[in-house]
Amino acid sequence: MGRLFGTDGVRGVANADLTAELALGLSVAAAHVLAEGGTFEGHRPTAVVGRDPRASGEFLEAAVVAGLASAGVDVLRVGVLPTPGVAYLTGVLGADLGVMLSASHNAMPDNGVKFFARGGHKLADELEIRIESLYEEHTTGAPWARPTGSGVGRVADYASGFDQYIAHLIGVLPNRLDGLKVVLDEAHGAASRVSPEAFARAGAEIITIGADPNGLNINDGCGSTHLGLLQAAVVEHGADLGIAHDGDADRCLAVDAAGNEIDGDQILAVLALSMREAGQLRKDTVVGTVMSNLGFKIAMEREGIALVQTAVGDRYVLESMKAEGYALGGEQSGHVIVLDHATTGDGTLTGLMLAARVAATGRTLADLAGVMTRLPQILINVPDVDKSRVNTSAELAAAVADAERELGATGRVLLRSSGTEPLVRVMVEAADIEQAKAVAGRLADVVKSALG
Numbered sequence: 001m002g003r004l005f006g007t008d009g010v011r012g013v014a015n016a017d018l019t020a021e022l023a024l025g026l027s028v029a030a031a032h033v034l035a036e037g038g039t040f041e042g043h044r045p046t047a048v049v050g051r052d053p054r055a056s057g058e059f060l061e062a063a064v065v066a067g068l069a070s071a072g073v074d075v076l077r078v079g080v081l082p083t084p085g086v087a088y089l090t091g092v093l094g095a096d097l098g099v100m101l102s103a104s105h106n107a108m109p110d111n112g113v114k115f116f117a118r119g120g121h122k123l124a125d126e127l128e129i130r131i132e133s134l135y136e137e138h139t140t141g142a143p144w145a146r147p148t149g150s151g152v153g154r155v156a157d158y159a160s161g162f163d164q165y166i167a168h169l170i171g172v173l174p175n176r177l178d179g180l181k182v183v184l185d186e187a188h189g190a191a192s193r194v195s196p197e198a199f200a201r202a203g204a205e206i207i208t209i210g211a212d213p214n215g216l217n218i219n220d221g222c223g224s225t226h227l228g229l230l231q232a233a234v235v236e237h238g239a240d241l242g243i244a245h246d247g248d249a250d251r252c253l254a255v256d257a258a259g260n261e262i263d264g265d266q267i268l269a270v271l272a273l274s275m276r277e278a279g280q281l282r283k284d285t286v287v288g289t290v291m292s293n294l295g296f297k298i299a300m301e302r303e304g305i306a307l308v309q310t311a312v313g314d315r316y317v318l319e320s321m322k323a324e325g326y327a328l329g330g331e332q333s334g335h336v337i338v339l340d341h342a343t344t345g346d347g348t349l350t351g352l353m354l355a356a357r358v359a360a361t362g363r364t365l366a367d368l369a370g371v372m373t374r375l376p377q378i379l380i381n382v383p384d385v386d387k388s389r390v391n392t393s394a395e396l397a398a399a400v401a402d403a404e405r406e407l408g409a410t411g412r413v414l415l416r417s418s419g420t421e422p423l424v425r426v427m428v429e430a431a432d433i434e435q436a437k438a439v440a441g442r443l444a445d446v447v448k449s450a451l452g
Contacts, residue, residue: 004135005128007313007419011103011112014056018111020063027067027099028144029135030115033127034097035073048093048116048158050078050086051101052190052248053213056111060101064113068099069153070146078161080213082190082249083114084346085165091120091343092164102190102248105225106421108218120343122315162194169198169349172341174278175360178203182355183242183255185230186211187223191249195348199243202352207237219246224253224334224347231259240358241365243351250314251334252347254354256366264334265296266369267354271336272305273371274357275328280340281305287320287329289313290414294429296332299372313419314345375411376433378440380426385451387417387424399446403428403439411436413443424451 004010010026012018035045047068051057065075073096078089083100090098098116106112115123115131123131138144146152182204186192192211199206209229210222222229224244234242234255241262242255254262268286275281285306288296292309300307308326310316314335321329321339330336335345342349358365390396396415403413411430418425426443430436 004132007315008104009100009112009114011106011110013109014054014060014111018060018113020059023060023063023113024067025135025139026113026131027064028071029131029138030097030099031068031071031073032134033130034115034117035071036096044074045072045096046074046076046093048076048078048086048090048095048098048161049101050081050099050161052218053080053188053192053215054101054103054108054111054218054247055215057101060111060113064099064101065155069155071144071153072147072151073153075153075155076158076161077155078158080190080193081161081165082194082346082348084250084342084344084349085161085194087116087120087344088165088168088342089120089158089161090116090118092168100248104248104250105219105223105246108216108220122318122344124319166194166198166201169352170201172349173202173352173356175356176203177352177355177359180241180355180359181205181207181237181239183207183209183230183233183237183239184211184351185209185222185233185242185244186249187219187245187247188213188217189219189223189245189247189249191245191348195243195245195249195351198348198352199355204355207233207239209233223247224251227253227255227261231255231261235259241355243355245347245351246334249347250345252336252350252354253334254351254365256369257364258366260366262365262369263374264330264332264336265293265374266372267334267336267350268328268330269296269299269372270357270368271338271350271353272300272328273303274353276305280327282325282327285324285326287317287326289317289331291332291427293332293372293374293377294412295373295375303371312416318344375429375431376436377427377429378433378436380440380444381418381423382426382444382447383423385424385447387422387451389451390415390417390424390447393450395450396446399443403443406439407435413439415443415447
């Protein structure tokens with residue numbers, strides 16, 4: 001069996017790659033691994049289950065709940081809620097595991113299953129491997145041992161989760177947002193109710209777009225992957241800033257008053273300075289990834305803040321933060337982790353904290369984000385190639401070496417296979433954008449010829 005788990009759970013086209021049978025089986029396996037075998041060891045475990053608004057989430061939720069209950073796990077269904085909300089409730093309710101049905105920023109036909117361990121933490125590779133192995137063992141060999149009678153899990157809706165999560169978000173803000181006008185783009189996703197409610201309770205005047213999910217329109221031309229509507233709305237309404245989430249709201253990108261994009265690196269830079277000023281940036285260090293813009297690294301060095309870089313994926317950022325005790329980390333894509341207040345990237349919390357910094361300083365978002373200058377960075381996604389050979393192709397290695405010699409010390413090259421999609425990402429950074437475009441285009445052509 002091929003590896004099921006990618007960089008963020010098990011993901012694929014719903015009802016094709018990700019079937020109800022797979023979701024059910026994985027949930028039973030996860031119950032055995034994360035809940036210490038369910039009732040079979042005398043423990044009555046609990047799971048929190050949430051989803052984004054995708055139509056396929058309805059049947060996948062049913063499959064997951066059935067799998068967990070059949071393994072002796074009591075299930076609390078929290079309904080449509082952001083991924084970080086499910087993670088938070090998993091921790092605060094003392095649940096043995098959490099499950100989120102979402103494909104994040106992917107298009108509507110996709111969906112995914114994300115598991116959280118006790119405390120609301122994403123799974124280490126070792127736990128994912130154990131779940132996969134157990135799933136394979138019991139789908140190709142011996143059947144599951146299942147409880148009967150009173151041993152089966154019970155299922156209940158947990159309506160209080162919505163207010164609990166919002167109260168948490170408001171409770172950790174350093175100051176209110178009174179006087180700010182904010183446009184929110186919810187991507188017709190999981191934060192369509194949560195984010196507007198949280199910003200309004202924090203005192204902001206809000207204009208909301210992309211907040212009418214119908215199960216089919218998630219991420220469709222809106223949200224953090226399509227900023228055009230938000231940029232136009234911020235300018236039209238004369239707002240101070242705009243905030244965009246993805247489908248499950250673990251990401252946040254922003255727009256300044258002039259409609260300019262503020263990416264994850266810039267948000268990290270603003271929050272790093274804010275947290276250091278408040279004495280909350282432990283070890284004066286922020287964690288990023290190998291995709292962090294070179295301009296971010298330069299800015300942090302200038303400000304006396306160390307930058308630790310990990311592999312791409314907020315789980316790897318989080319692992320580094322937990323291992324070394326760092327307080328802030330994230331990705332250029334908008335996954336930002338404030339470890340004192342969240343166990344995973346939380347787009348609503350990030351947006352609130354960014355807006356709070358604007359309100360507290362009286363400075364514009366553009367001014368705050370000006371702490372760093374983004375160097376031109378070209379990213380080309382090359383589909384329909386054998387991404388497993390991206391690190392072993394001699395032809396590709398030679399092309400990368402040539403590109404690095406051409407760029408010298410003023411740029412860099414990064415090739416990596418996507419953890420969630422069947423493609424290879426080519427990233428080139430250079431002081432001159434035309435040079436970056438040319439080098440990236442040549443490398444993309446080599447990827448196609450060498451790996452096609």
